[in-house]
Amino acid sequence: MDVSAQYDVIVVGGGPAGSTVSTLVRKRGHRVLQLEKETFPRYQIGESLLPSTVHGIAHLLGVSDELKKAAFTIKHGGTFKWGANPEPWTFDFAVSRRMPGATGYAYQVERMKFDQILLDNARRHGVEVRENSDVLDVLKAEDGRVRGVRYRDSEGREHEVGSRFVVDASGNTGGLYKKSGAKREYSPFFRNLALFGYFNGGKRLPKPNSGNIFTCTFEHGWFWYIPLSPELTSVGAVVNRDSASLVQGDPEKAMESFIAACPLIAEKLSEATRVTEGPYGELRVRKDWSYSNTKFWAPGMALVGDAACFVDPVFSSGVHLATYSGLLAARSLNSCLDGSVDETSAFEEFEARYRLEYGRFYEFLVGFYDMHHSEDSYFWQARKISNTADSDLQSFVELIGGVSSDEFADTARARQRFSEASDEMAGMTHTAAGDADGPHGAVPGKVVGRLMEQSAALQARALLGDEAGAERPVRQGGLAASTDGLGWVPGARS
Numbered sequence: 001m002d003v004s005a006q007y008d009v010i011v012v013g014g015g016p017a018g019s020t021v022s023t024l025v026r027k028r029g030h031r032v033l034q035l036e037k038e039t040f041p042r043y044q045i046g047e048s049l050l051p052s053t054v055h056g057i058a059h060l061l062g063v064s065d066e067l068k069k070a071a072f073t074i075k076h077g078g079t080f081k082w083g084a085n086p087e088p089w090t091f092d093f094a095v096s097r098r099m100p101g102a103t104g105y106a107y108q109v110e111r112m113k114f115d116q117i118l119l120d121n122a123r124r125h126g127v128e129v130r131e132n133s134d135v136l137d138v139l140k141a142e143d144g145r146v147r148g149v150r151y152r153d154s155e156g157r158e159h160e161v162g163s164r165f166v167v168d169a170s171g172n173t174g175g176l177y178k179k180s181g182a183k184r185e186y187s188p189f190f191r192n193l194a195l196f197g198y199f200n201g202g203k204r205l206p207k208p209n210s211g212n213i214f215t216c217t218f219e220h221g222w223f224w225y226i227p228l229s230p231e232l233t234s235v236g237a238v239v240n241r242d243s244a245s246l247v248q249g250d251p252e253k254a255m256e257s258f259i260a261a262c263p264l265i266a267e268k269l270s271e272a273t274r275v276t277e278g279p280y281g282e283l284r285v286r287k288d289w290s291y292s293n294t295k296f297w298a299p300g301m302a303l304v305g306d307a308a309c310f311v312d313p314v315f316s317s318g319v320h321l322a323t324y325s326g327l328l329a330a331r332s333l334n335s336c337l338d339g340s341v342d343e344t345s346a347f348e349e350f351e352a353r354y355r356l357e358y359g360r361f362y363e364f365l366v367g368f369y370d371m372h373h374s375e376d377s378y379f380w381q382a383r384k385i386s387n388t389a390d391s392d393l394q395s396f397v398e399l400i401g402g403v404s405s406d407e408f409a410d411t412a413r414a415r416q417r418f419s420e421a422s423d424e425m426a427g428m429t430h431t432a433a434g435d436a437d438g439p440h441g442a443v444p445g446k447v448v449g450r451l452m453e454q455s456a457a458l459q460a461r462a463l464l465g466d467e468a469g470a471e472r473p474v475r476q477g478g479l480a481a482s483t484d485g486l487g488w489v490p491g492a493r494s
């Protein structure tokens with residue numbers, strides 16, 4: 001057995017949660033091993049992203065340009081045939097003051113490409129990534145603390161590797177989370193089943209909404225219709241438990257009958273053909289029951305992404321929660337590894353923020369599934385849950401854009417400061433190198449220009465440092481994010 005290699009952190013899983021935490025810990029110089037069972041690119045569902053991932057986490061990870069180059073479909077918002085209104089209604093992320101201008105959109109992504117970009121980025125940052133490596137168990141010290149993993153490589157050899165922390169980012173199918181002592185509690189409310197496949201030649205909504213996710217209810221549940229490219233559309237029917245028997249047996253027939261029962265989807269697919277070959281060629285079935293674990297960490301171990309919790313996919317929150325929890329876990333790991341915060345405080349902060357964000361989506365979705373309301377009533381509910389001074393519509397868009405947490409408000413404030421700094425600098429005479437100092441004394445003009453162009457909220461916070469102002473802790477006595485966004489500091493205000 002190979003027990004000689006020692007790491008600060010071992011991350012299990014190469015999905016968005018795993019690659020976020022591995023990269024952000026590595027960015028602080030720690031030794032990180034990331035183990036992925038499959039060989040990438042591998043198929044995964046979860047293709048409709050939120051602005052928080054595209055404009056917050058992606059910038060922090062340093063993959064914004066690559067995402068741009070990948071030319072994913074731009075998603076300005078969502079179009080819903082849902083609730084009491086018989087007509088489809090549309091929301092646009094750009095109405096939010098927290099997602100101004102260039103940050104008011106997200107992407108629809110082929111996960112094979114998106115997850116590959118994130119995993120390659122982790123490698124580029126110095127994370128040791130091993131694919132085809134199936135983690136079989138976690139290792140524990142005599143006192144019960146997690147101290148590493150046992151995994152099987154592509155040749156069937158087993159290895160034991162030690163580390164100071166293990167992060168379980170293995171998604172919804174693994175059982176590693178049990179080693180933390182956590183139990184999985186399933187929601188009695190969201191117990192659906194999804195049947196999904198891919199079509200070429202599906203119609204698009206009229207511009208400017210052609211990249212939107214289209215969501216449409218029908219007698220058994222609801223459909224998603226996600227334009228992945230000009231040709232390719234991801235189409236899925238989410239049906240409730242009572243209709244699940246219709247899917248069993250012949251998924252082809254079930255899909256045809258569901259489409260026929262939903263005239264708006266049938267019309268969009270009237271000239272389309274289902275993809276029947278390659279990774280998109282099969283109809284897949286997933287139970288998408290929502291769950292949350294009783295705890296998200298134990299000494300030496302943290303759970304992120306679907307390994308910790310999952311909530312109904314209607315608002316495309318999965319990748320947001322996965323990457324956001326990856327960021328939170330990275331802050332806790334970095335703070336423990338550099339000795340600035342004790343493990344209990346660091347991981348209690350991680351779990352509190354993660355539960356708060358998960359809870360916001362969960363609570364809102366319970367009300368959203370009540371079909372008797374109009375969209376105005378859903379917008380009002382979002383404001384009640386987010387507890388903001390924004391308008392109902394803004395609260396709704398911020399909640400489902402993944403930016404309603406206060407830390408995004410703080411980064412928006414930082415961006416605003418950034419914007420003012422940039423405007424003030426616009427008329428200044430730059431040095432030959434273009435490095436005139438900004439009004440706050442230390443911000444090079446060309447750097448400001450580049451970051452403004454990218455609308456990088458989190459980078460703005462990192463660059464402005466103390467100028468961005470201290471982050472507000474999200475709970476009494478809690479910790480605040482450090483100015484580079486990668487660690488915790490004791491809260492400045494509570």
Ligand code: FAD
Nearest residue numbers: 013015016017037046048135170171194305306313318319
């Ligand atoms: P994953 O993406 O599942 O990655 C986990 C990785 O760990 C995998 O690569 C796996 O191979 C690896 N792994 C597993 N076990 C081991 C092991 N033992 N050793 C090593 N590696 C291992 N989310 C959205 O944001 N938008 C959507 O539109 C959306 N639609 C959805 C529709 C449905 C029907 C469902 C069920 C989910 C949807 N989601 C959506 C949710 C989304 O799929 C997940 O939330 C997201 O993929 C979670 O990311 P993750 O990194 O936690 O896990």
